[in-house]
Amino acid sequence: MSSIEITKDTYLMWYESMLLMRKFEEKTGQLYGQQKIRGFCHLYIGQEAVLAGAMSVMRHEDSMITAYRDHAHALAKGTHPNAIMAEMYGKATGCSKGKGGSMHMFDKENHFYGGHGIVGGQIPMGAGVAFAEKYKGTDNVNIAYMGDGAVRQGALTETFNMAALWKLPVIFVCENNGYAMGTSVERTTIQTDIYKLGLPYGIPSSPVDGMDPVAVHNAMDEAISRARRGEGPTFLEMRTYRFKGHSMSDPQKYRTKEELESYKAKDPIEVVKLAIQKEGYANDQWFEEIEAKIKAQVDEAVKFAEESPWPEASELYTDVYVQQDYPYIRD
Numbered sequence: 001m002s003s004i005e006i007t008k009d010t011y012l013m014w015y016e017s018m019l020l021m022r023k024f025e026e027k028t029g030q031l032y033g034q035q036k037i038r039g040f041c042h043l044y045i046g047q048e049a050v051l052a053g054a055m056s057v058m059r060h061e062d063s064m065i066t067a068y069r070d071h072a073h074a075l076a077k078g079t080h081p082n083a084i085m086a087e088m089y090g091k092a093t094g095c096s097k098g099k100g101g102s103m104h105m106f107d108k109e110n111h112f113y114g115g116h117g118i119v120g121g122q123i124p125m126g127a128g129v130a131f132a133e134k135y136k137g138t139d140n141v142n143i144a145y146m147g148d149g150a151v152r153q154g155a156l157t158e159t160f161n162m163a164a165l166w167k168l169p170v171i172f173v174c175e176n177n178g179y180a181m182g183t184s185v186e187r188t189t190i191q192t193d194i195y196k197l198g199l200p201y202g203i204p205s206s207p208v209d210g211m212d213p214v215a216v217h218n219a220m221d222e223a224i225s226r227a228r229r230g231e232g233p234t235f236l237e238m239r240t241y242r243f244k245g246h247s248m249s250d251p252q253k254y255r256t257k258e259e260l261e262s263y264k265a266k267d268p269i270e271v272v273k274l275a276i277q278k279e280g281y282a283n284d285q286w287f288e289e290i291e292a293k294i295k296a297q298v299d300e301a302v303k304f305a306e307e308s309p310w311p312e313a314s315e316l317y318t319d320v321y322v323q324q325d326y327p328y329i330r331d
Helices: 008-033 048-055 071-076 081-089 122-136 154-165 194-201 213-228 257-264 268-279 284-307 313-317
Strands: 063-065 142-147 170-176 205-209 234-239
Touching: 008 048, 008 071, 008 081, 008 213, 008 268, 008 284, 048 071, 048 170, 048 213, 048 268, 063 122, 071 081, 081 284, 122 142, 122 154, 122 170, 154 170, 154 194, 170 194, 170 213, 194 205, 194 234, 205 213, 213 234
Parallel strands: 063 142, 142 170, 170 234, 205 234
Antiparallel strands: none
C-alpha cells in the first residue's frame, strides 16, 4: 500500500518532468554532434521513469548520487537546466563552475552529490552520505544509483554489508538497462537477477519495472518509508532500457533493431501521456502548452550556456582543498 498517493497532479508532474529530461537530452546529443559539448557524454533517453517515480516520493532534503549518466538526475533533484547546460559547455556558470562537465556535475544546494566517473565509486559514497544523515539524527535518506555493470565491483559487497549492519538510510538502485557499456548481463554475470545480490546481506531486495513510473513510485515509497523508520537499506533493480548507446561514440552493434523498437513501444512518456488522456486529467491544449514551455526552457539553457563566460585560468587552483591557503598550491 503506497503511503504517498498517486494523483492527477502526480501524473502531470511525471509527464512534464520526463519530457524535460527527454528534450534536454535530445538537445544535448545535437550539441555534442556540433562539438559544442566535448569529452564523454552519456544520454538517459528511455530511462526517465526511474527518476520520475522517485521524484514523486522524495523530499528536497533527501540526497541523490549516481554515476556518469547524470544529466537527468540533476534535473530531477532541481538543478536549473541553465546550470546543467553551462556545465556541459565547461562554462563558469555551470553547477560545478565548468570543472565537472557532463560526467561530474554536483549541486550541494539541491542535495545532488554527483556524477561519478569511477564505475561503482559512488556506491560507498552514497552509504557515507546516509551515515552522515543518521549521525546527525535526521530522517533524510540517500538514493544511490548505479548501472548493471557497477554491481560487479567489490565496493558494492563491502557497502551492502556495512549499510545493513548499521541500518543506514540508503536506497541502492540498480538501473539495469541490460548492457552496461555494451555487453549483455547474461554474458557478464552468473546471477542475472541482479536484485538477489542484496539478499545475502538481509537487505530487502526486489525487481521493479523501470519503464513504469507507477511501479517505481510504489517501490521507492516503500523503501524510503523503511529508511525513514530506521529499518535500514533497500536494494531495487530497476529493469529499464536506454534508447541510445552507452555513450555518444557507441555503434550499438550488440543489440538488434527489433529489440530496440520493442522497448520504444513501452516509452514511459507515451505511456503516461495515454494514462493522462484516458483519465481526462488534461486536454490537448495542456500538452501543447507543456511542450512549448519545455522547448523554451531548453532553448534558454542553450542560450545561457553559449553566452556564459569561460572560467578564469586562476580557477584551476580553487576548490582543490578546503584549506584556502594550502601551502602546496602554486599559481
